[in-house]
Amino acid sequence: MLRRLLVLSLLLISAMGQLPSQDILALLQFKKGIKHDPTGYVLNSWNDESIDFDGCPSSWNGVVCNGGNVAGVVLDNLSLSADVDLSVFSNLTKLVKLSMANNTIMGKIPNNIADFKSLEFLDLSNNLFSSSLPPGIGKLGSLRNLSLGGNNFSGSIPDSISGLSSVQSLDLSRNSLSGPLPTSLTKLSNLVSLNLSLNEFTKRIPKGFELISSLDVLDLHGNMLDGHIDVGFFMLSSATHVDFSGNMFSSSSSQQQKFLPRLSETIKYLNLSHNQLTGSLVSGGELQMFENLKVLDLSYNQLSGELPGFNFVYDLQVLKLSNNRFTGDIPNGVLKGDSLVLSELDLRVATISQYASLIEVHLSGPINMITSTNLRILNLSSNGLTGELPLLTGSCAVLDLSDNKFEGNLTRMVKWGNIEFLDLSQNHLTGPIPDVTPQFLRLNYLNLSHNAVSSSIASVITQYPKISVLDLSSNQLDGTVLAELLAMPTLQELHLHNNYSLALLTFHLLCQGLKVLNMARNNFSGSLPTSITDMTTLSSLDISQNHFTGPLPNNLPNSLESFNASYNDLSGDVPDNLKKFPSSSFYPGNTRLHFPNGPPGSTSSPTENSKRKPINTIVKVIIIVSCVVAVFILLLLAIFIHYIRMSRRIPSEHTTTKDNHRRAPPNPSGHSHYSWSPESGESFTAENLARLDVRSPDRLVVKWLREGVAKQKKEFAKEAKKFANMRHPNVVGLRGYYWGPTQHEKLILSDYITPGSLASFLYDRPGRKGPTLTWVQRLKIAVDVARGLNYLHFDRAVPHGYRAPELASSKKPLPSFKSDVYAFGVILLELLTGRCAGDVISGEAGGVDLTDWVR
Structure with missing residues (x-):
């Protein structure tokens, strides 16, 4: 009997040893909340069959054991989808690290977070956690790293945050936290990195951050903080990285002359961009302010005055001063000084608000040469720079000189090299593109649009081995488009619109990697090449306002997201895969192009028409006779009204009013019968005119020009032809003109616009x-x-x-x-x-x- 009791006791003890521990039960409870585990990292590993003898599942993926207890749970970057209750982890009494960053996990910080007494590392960043931060979070006295960035937390930061006495890294960025920053944050004496960026915090920054001697990174960008910038912080802080950009900070009255008197020697990275700072950078001692900086970003403020020389700022690598109100010349030192290590310089200006107020605030003067061997990125766009292009560009890889007043030809580009991104658009450059040995072996972006570049497209462009974006639009190019240009394997975007004189040769090779092709408003003619169907990656195609004929190809790529073929002379049926585009993609123009089942948006169909009952023959005869009688009566009425109006006309009335409903005056020379086709777009003269053809469905307005308004015939004809080619929904189109034998006979014909003048x-x-x-x-x-x-x-x-x-x-x-x-x-x-x-x-x-x- 005693032996049986002993055996039973041993079996009971053995069975109890195999029961799941408290840690295992907590992990299995967490597992129940996982909805999707694409890699099976958790669902295929966390099971009862793989429990170790000591009760800690060290063989489970992502679980770290220490002495029979779970010490860590690491589930980062697994694309897990889950809705979990983190309070179950409070049962893990020895848990030191809990990390599940970069997943799609929903939940909230539990109210019993204070029970995680051993926790030193908590990372829930880049998930879908929500709700507010519980006050108990301040009781995690052992926590050294808290990362909750990239979630949906809201509300304010609790004052109890000061209880995180051991925390060194605190990241609450990219949430919806709001309210003022609590002063208790300045009591975190061991803090090394504080990131509160991209939230909705308001009011001023509390004083005291400059007293945290261990603080190295302070990032508050992308909030709604306001008030004057704290000069004391910038003078006394021990931080190396300070980012207050994207707020509403302003300068105090004492900072109007100079926005900052001095900077701490420890600050290496300073970003105050996108604020409302005023003052000047030049007010004595500016070199001392910049001498220790490596990155300075003051862009998008209201700083003014001239720029300092930067001659002896040896450590500065990135300087961004764009979209301010600086004036004067660009300091020569930043473009020529080999003693500088400056690698990026941004001095561009935003022009929209300034042009709206007609106030020109920008840098000016010429740029003769760029000789710096360290400068890699240079953006001087939207200023008032003049003269010819610089003779040399140094080591620049990115060069943006767009929207300035540079003039002259492009021959100076011959000595440029190593450029990867080049934008010279919206200047006054003229002449042809130099057709010399290619030196842009690394160039992948070239924009010469909105200049007066002329002649044909240089063949040297086809020898740039890495070009991916080419924009030659809005110039005066002529000749034919090179077949080699459209066959370049690296080309992804090609913009040739608004040149008016370019023509297209017959070719069979097209760049199969091309995504955007814009050839609008040129002189292209003939049928579209069938090889265009091989451009399987094409997403945008604009061939409008040309002279293309024939049918649209049937197999244009389904990848097209934007398509415009209006104002051509295409014919045939619209292919099925193009019917998804609106009618404006095909019309006006293309009068012989039609949809098999009617235009887009049509509600009628052949099936519906076939269901209609045939009309009786007698009814048809009655309708036809009635229409003829009605037309005859209307014709007599029109003749009578015309006769009455002619009899009341005052001979001295020579011009039409601004109201487009009024008629055109008679021709005083007696040549009132002249002919001209509105669709032709051509001018007409008195020698070859017979009568006005009113059979066109278009309604036109005739305006008689006063003496002194019209120029000489040759100049007038040139301008009229230029206006006749214009097609824009917000510009009244000129349809023709009449130049009579006497000085009084000058008429212009334009489209009839209803309901009248503004x-x-x-x-x-x-x-x-x-x-x-x-x-x-x-x-x-x-x-x-x-x-x-x-x-x-x-x-x-x-x-x-x-x-x-x-x-x-x-x-x-x-x-x-x-x-x-x-x-x-x-x-x-x-x-x-x-x-x-x-x-x-x-x-x-x-x-x-x-x-x-x-x-």
Whole structure:
């Protein structure tokens, strides 16, 4: 009997030894929350069959054991999808490290987080955890690393955070935390790195961070912090990396002359960009402020004045001062000084707000040479730099000189080399592209658009082995497009639009890696090459406003996301895979191109038509007779009305009004019968005209030009032909002109626009049409006018609009982009005030015009 009891006791003890431990039960409970484990790292490993003898599952993936207890759970970068309860880990009494970063795990920080007494490392970054931070988080006295970045935590930081007395790294970035920063953060005496960026924190930064001697990184960028920048922090801080960018900091009144008097010697990286800082960088002692920096970013502020020389700033590697209000010349030292280690310089200027206010704030002067052997990235775009292009570019790999006033030809590029990114767009460069031995062996981006580059495309471009983006649009190129250009294996984007004189040779090779091809507004003709169907990666194709004929290829790639073939002479049926695009991708133009089942958006179908009952023959006869009688009556009525109007016409009336509903005046020479086809787009003269052909469905407006308005016949014909080629939804198209044998016979024909002039709806005058325009309508009108002006200037180089004051006083006015901006500003004033720019308005000093009245 005693022997049986002994055996039973041993069996019971053995069975108890095999029961799952408390740690194992906690892990299995966590496993239940995993919904998707693409690699099977957890689901295939965490099971009862692999429990070690001592009760700790050290063979489970991601589990670290120490003395029979779970000491660590590491599940980073596994693409796990789960909804878990982290409170189960409080049962792991010896847990030191819990890390499950870069997954898709939902949950929250448990209220019993204070029970994780042994925890030293907690990383839940880049998941979907939410809710607020519990106050108990401040009781983790052993925690040295807390990383909760990249989640959906909200609310404020609890004041109890000061209880993290051992924490060295604290990352709460990329959440939705809000409220002011608690002063308790400054009591974390062992803190080395604090990252609170990309949240919604407000108000001022609490004082005291400069007293944390161990602090090395302080990142607060991307919040809504405001107030004056704390000069004391920058003078006394021991940090090396400081990022306060993307906030609303401003300079105090004492900092208006110089925004910072001095910087701590320890700060190596300083980013104050995207704030509201003012003041100057030049106010004595500026070298001492920059001498220890390696990276300085002050871009997107309101700093002004001239730039310092930077001659003896030996450690500075990256300098970003873009989008401020600096003036004067670019310091020679940053472009030529071999003593500097500067590798990146950004001095570009944002032009939208400045042009809107007509205030030019930018750097100016010429750049003769760039000889620095360390400078790799140089961005001087959107300034007022003048003269010819620099003769040398040093070691620059990225060079952006776009939107300046450089002039001359491109021959200076012959001595440039090692460039990988080159943007010279929106300057005044002329002449051909140098066709010399290729030196751009590393070039992958080339933009020469919006210049006056002429002649044919140089064949040397086809020898650039790494070119991926080529933009030659809005120039004066002519000749034929090289077949080799379209066969370059590395080319991904090709922009040739707005050259007007380019033609296309027949070819069979097309770059199969091309993604964007824009050939709009040129002189391309013939049928589209069938090899275009081999461009399987093409996502955007624009061949509009050319002279292409024949059918569209049936097998254009399905990868197309943008397509435009309007204003051509294509024919046949639209292929099935192109029917997903709107009708504006095919029309206007292409009158012989049609959809087999009707145009896009049509609700009718052949099936529906076949179901209609046939109409009785007698009914058909009655309808036809009725239509004939009605047409005859309308014709007699039209003749009668025309006779009445002709009898009331005043002989001295020579011009039509601004209202597009009125008719054109008669020809005073008696040659009132002349012919011209609106679709031809050609001009006409008196010698070959017979009658006006009104059979076209287009409605036209005839305007009689006053004496003194029209120029000489040759110059007038040249401008008329230029305007006739314009096609834009916000620009009235010129359809033709008539130059009669006498000086009074000058007519222009344009498209009929309904319901009339903007003046008839805007100005508060008798006869105004309809109610007052709403603000939404006025905004849409302003946007459409801006688009039309942008097209006239940049795409057609035709300034147009109200005459600016400097042009009114000039003997030979030369309209420009600035005068276009003035004209647009006058339109905006009219839209805002409802007054006409030509009205005389009563003011303090008597009658003034609209612009002076607004001032």
